[in-house]
Each structure stands twice: as C-alpha cells, then as structure tokens.
Amino acid sequence: MAETLDLSMFVERGEEGASHMTLAVEGVGCAGCIRKIESGLTKLPGVIDARLNFTQRRLAVDWRGDEIDAARIIAALEGIGYHAHPFAPERVEADEDAQAKWLLKCLAVAGFAAMNVMLLSISVWAGNVSDMTQETRDLFHWLSALIALPAAAYAGQPFFQSALRALRARQLNMDVPISLGVTLALGLSVYETATHAAHAYFDSAIMLLFFLLCGRYLDLAMRRKTRVFAGNLASLKAEFAHRLEASGELTQVPVAALHPGDTVLVRPGERIPADGTLISGSSEIDESLVTGETLPRAVGAGVTLYAGSINVSGALTLRVTAAGAGTLVEEVERLLDKAIAAKSQTVRLADRAAQFYAPVVHATAALTAVGWLIAGASVHDAIVIAIAVLIITCPCAIALAIPAVQVVAAGRLFRSGIILNGGDAIERLAEADTIVFDKTGTLTLPDPSVDEATDIDPEMLERAARLALSSRHPLAAALAREARERVPYPGAVEEPGQGVRARVDGAEARLGSAKFCSVAEKERPAAARDGDASFITFAHAGKTATIAIRQTLRPDAVAVTRSLMRRGLRLIVLSGDRAAAVAPVAQKLGISDWRAGLTPTEKIAAIEALKSQGCRVLMVGDGLNDAPALAAAHVSLSPITAAHLTQAHADALFLGENLAPVLRAIVVARRARSLMKQNLALAAIYNALAVPIAIAGLVTPLIAAVAMSGSSLLVTLNALRARIEFPSDRAAALSARPRESGNPEHATAEKTSQSGFPLEFSPDLIGSGIERKKL
C-alpha cells in the first residue's frame, strides 16, 4: 500500500501559494555543508530560497506551493546526505528571542550613554582639582543629564518593570533597590547640577545599568542556546504515525497532528504514537517506558495502550483517545497537579539575599540621614549623604554574583551533555543529599541488549546478529547491534510473530522463537534462569544457540554510584518493575535501599516520606510513572530518552548512554554553589568597606565609580573560576569514565563538537530504539 506523507502542520502558507517551512538539520559541520544544502535546494524547481542558520542548525525554505511539496524537499535533503525534520517553533523560544533583542538594545543604549557620560565625568573630576570654571562644569553636568536621563529611562525598563511587578505582588526582589538607587541617583544629580554643585552621579547610575544589563543578557543568551539545542533534538526525534483515513488509505502524519478519534496502525517494532484503545489485532507490548516493567504484556482488543510503549509482535489498529478517567495517564496527571501545587517554592539564593539586603540598605540610608541631622548637618547635606549610601550599596556586585556563576556553570554542564531547564536548578542540585533512581531506562540502558554472560561462539553470534538485521522485532534489534558487518543476508524472509530465516553459507539459518528453530524450550542456559531475560534462538547448519537479551546497566553505572556514595550521598532505587528484576541491579550497584513494584502514587509517597525526614531528594527517572515523583522531588534529572511528559517536568536532561552526567551535575553544581557564596561574601566585604566611607560623607563620584566597577569585575572574574576543572573533579570524572565500548559513536559525553553543541545529532543518542522513519 502506497503511503502519503502529510506535513501540512509545519508549513506556513503565504500569499499566492508561497510556502515556508523551518527544518532542524543534523550532520551540518562545515562551510561546505552550507553551500551543498543551499545550492542543492535552490536548484529544485519551485524552491525560491533556502537559507541555513549555521549557529542554530536550522534551515528556512521558501517555495511556490504548487511546484514542489514539503516531503519532496526533505527527500531531496536526504539525497544530499542530511537528515532533516520539520520544526514547529515553541512559543517560549519566540518570546525569548524577542526579549534577547530588547535586552541587547537596552545594553547598546546604556553602553553608549556610559561611555559618553564617563568622558564628561572624567573631565569634571580632573577639572575639579585644577582650574575648571563653574560655567564649564555646569555645562558638562547638563550635557551628562541630557544623555543619561533618556538613556536610563530606556535602558532601565527591564529593572523598573520587574521592580513594579514585585512591589505589586508585595514582594522585594533585587530590582527594587536597583530601581530606587538609579532613580534617586539621577534625581539627586539633577538637583545638584541645578544648584551648581561640584559633584553629580550621572555616571554611577548609567554604569550600574550597563553592568547589570550585561549580566542579564549573558544569562538569557545561555538559556536560549540550550533551548535551541533541546528544540532541535526534540524535532529530530519526533515520530510519525500511520493514520488510517476513512477511505482506507494510509497517511504518514507527525504524531503531534493526531487527534482523538483518529485510527492508527502500529506495525511490529514501532512505538505506540498516542494513547488509545486497541480496536483490532493482538500483540505483546513492551511498556518499560511507561511503567518500568520489563516483561512484555500480552494485549487484545479493548485494552488501553499508552504512548511510548513498543509493539513487539503483531500489527495493531488503535483508536486515539484523550486520557480517560481511570487510566494510568489520568492518574499520573492528577498526581502531577497535586505534586506541583504542594511543592514549596524553594527560595532562590539571589532572592534570599535580596530579601535580607534591601531592608538593611534602606534602613542604613535612613539612619545615616537621621544621624547627620542630629549631628547638626543641614537637611540638604544629610539627604545628599544618605543618597550616596544608597548609590554605593546598590547591589551591582550582588546582582552579578549569582547569574555570572550560573551562566558559567550552565555552560560547563552543557558541554558535558546536560541541558538545564532553568538556572536555579544548579542551586537545588548542589543541595541534594539523597538520590532516588528509577531502574528501567535510568540505571539500565533504555534498550535491552545481549546478556554479557551469554556463552556463544563469536562466529555464531555474528551470523545471528547479521540475520537479525532483517527483522523488525525489538529483541532482534538488540541482537542486530552486535553485528560487526552491518549488511543483511540477501533473501532473508521474516515470518511475522515467529522469526527470520535465510540461506547462509549453503545451509538454512533461522532466528526466532524456540519453536521456529525446532529447539526444545528446556535448553536454556542456566545463567539466565532468573526470569529477567528474554530469549531468542538461533539455528544454523545443525548447531543451535540460545541468546539471552536483557536490560543491561549503563556502562559506568557501578563506578558512578560508588563515587556518589563516597561523596556521602544516600542512594535509593524506587522501581515500578518486579522485585526479581530490581534486586540483582541493586545488588550489583551496592545499593541496599531498594523497593520494587511501586505505582506512581507509592513513588510520590516514598519521596514525600524522605522529604519529611529532611532529605533533599534528587530524583532521576525516565518513565511516565516517574513524572509525578520528578515533580515532587527537590530537583530532578531525566535521560533524553525519557517519556515526553517526564522530560517536561525534569529540571535537567542528560544525553548519552552513560550515567556519569548525574555525578557531573552534582560536582559542577556544588562547586558553583560555593562560588556563589564566595561572590556574595565578596560583595558583603565590599559593602563593609565602602558603606562606612559613605556614611562618613566622604564618597565622591570618583570613589563610587571605582568601587562599583571594581567589585563587579571581581565577582565576574571569580565566577569564571567555575570553568576551571579541579584535580578532585577530574579524579571523580575519571573514575566514573566508562570502559571504552566497541562502538566509537558512543563517545563520552564530554566530547564537544566544533560548534559548541555538546554532541552531533547522532541517532544513537537521540533515541535509540525509536526507529527513524525514512521519509
């Protein structure tokens, strides 16, 4: 049956049949690729323009709708040698793009104003100690006002708006003292200029804005970079479903385009694209991504199936339904709502500092004014000194102290293959003292593989693996990864539900169930009798072998868990799988604290119990059943292969087949947290030195400028130390480094590509087991 591909949901239609589409492209690495892709596409009839954004690895194509279509463009790209997938930009990304542009505009205005005001200020400082006339000084001050006032009104908007929002919500954030300091400094300066005074603070106010905007912009730029990367990754692993139209035709549609009521065909070896009810067909379903259970479940008509499960044997027809009452998805969503509502909003370090800082600063300034009045100063002098205190304590250093560390640490995590969903996750990661692991897909690899203990002649294994290349069965896929020569045997025939057969070296070779290979079931190797493995039988030229396929631990799991325990972390395994499957894993990792067969409700209850003991829980999990537990935990991590809903609730995602990123995240986060504290201490020392000078009424604009830029530079430089790899970190990373697996594509996550993206989009990493559809 010929199948048409429907990509209309990604195509934007313009006037007169003009169409536009954005694609995420993988494998772009050099200047040559840009030319190859762009000229290759513009040569096609009907294509008006193709432009590749090399930074984001995204391609924008415009074409005339009647001459070519989206599927043909993707096929043409495939022909040139690049896998591409249409891309539907998320709202958040568009919002952040707009915000980044706005911040950059504010930064440019503040930078321009700061330079020019400084030019005038330095002249005044020099003139004040030599022979400048009062008229010239006033002229310079008025010129400064002319530049600084409109510039501050424009460039200060991000702070003023945020301060207003906080005040309306009856809260204090860092932006309140910043806005107050800037406004008062400018107001005082205008007054001083009008009364022909020797000092004005225009330069302090505008420089403060410039430094703070630098911090804000860097923070946002880091977030955007990770979001672009995560967006590409998500669209490249996007799946297609085979939709049965009313006319009986099959159409291939993106999963996102499915609606409740659609009928979908799921072939053996494919992932179930959406939640639904089985209409016809019977099969076995691997629900390890949903429940953590590793043994396939037999299903027949009428059963509810969940997105993410793998169809093992027979073809299924499914009616897509919205999550109905009483289903697992509904329960998970209900638990999620509860967990999110119950989650006490952890107060971020920066906000805690602000809540402490703002009242102290304001009280100090007020007391200074009162003190000088009592000491007999004029009202004018007392107010001038009080405002000088406010300016000098303006939290420039504190406002930079934490974002600067966050940016540097997030960058380091990003290069290690860890994608953060939010900056404050770093602080919470550093606080974690208990790690709760899910088993299936988290401690173990998401896909099963051939048991290491399997006693089989290497030549037999190679033949079996090559034969497995011709099968769509998930167990065969695991076996096929062992093949050294990745060429299927010619003439191999798959008999659905039974196995594959082919003629190899003049004799018939069969791979499949024991019955298919005419072998008695009893001949299973003793090593694999624990009920945790699945078996596949291979027969060739009179010899037979039984190969055990099981969930295997991530290659470095033992080293990583040991290293985590050495760091004083308490490790717990909470699994939805059977006790018989969990016990050996926990034993191998040396984790004595494990529970099996848990429902999502029980997982949440276990986490709540830990929380009530005062533990800060880091939850690492991938299944749909882990989503509520991830939301309930203090902080959470998910592998990139996790279920969609689960990924959305994790604080960070990690790439690759190693567990090392978990250790890495904790090491980097702890280091970042100590740097944040150091920076806050530095800012406090600066205040301890500068505030007495200000209270004594000795601060001139020159002192304010030097003190402010000095302290900002100091905390920024200190933040850069988060990049430095310490010997103790390296030792931890080394001991956690996996033994080299035979497959060079599975390089360590530390490997960085030229572009700064942590890893090239390799299908192995994107979603092993999720079969990429040829378009």
Place this chain on the structure above:
Amino acid sequence: MNVLLYLVPMALLLGLTGLVAFLWSLKSGQYDDLDGAAVRILPDDDIED
C-alpha cells in the same frame, strides 16, 4: 573654551551614529547567525574559473 560648544556635540553625534548603526544591524538580523557568517566567507563560489 568656546571650542567645546561645537566639539562636544560633534563627538556625541558621532557616537550616536555608531549606536544607530548597531541598532540597525541588530534589527536587520545580522547577529542571528554569527557562526554561519564566520564560515560563509570561506567558499570561493563567487569566483568564476
């Protein structure tokens, strides 16, 4: 010091030109693909041989 009366405005005007040029380049999307701009200068496909 009367020279300042036209020198300072001139300096400011020059600075402002720079600011406007930056804002224009930002608006016209010249910073959207920084890595791409760096590698796009390498191919010589505009030279006919």
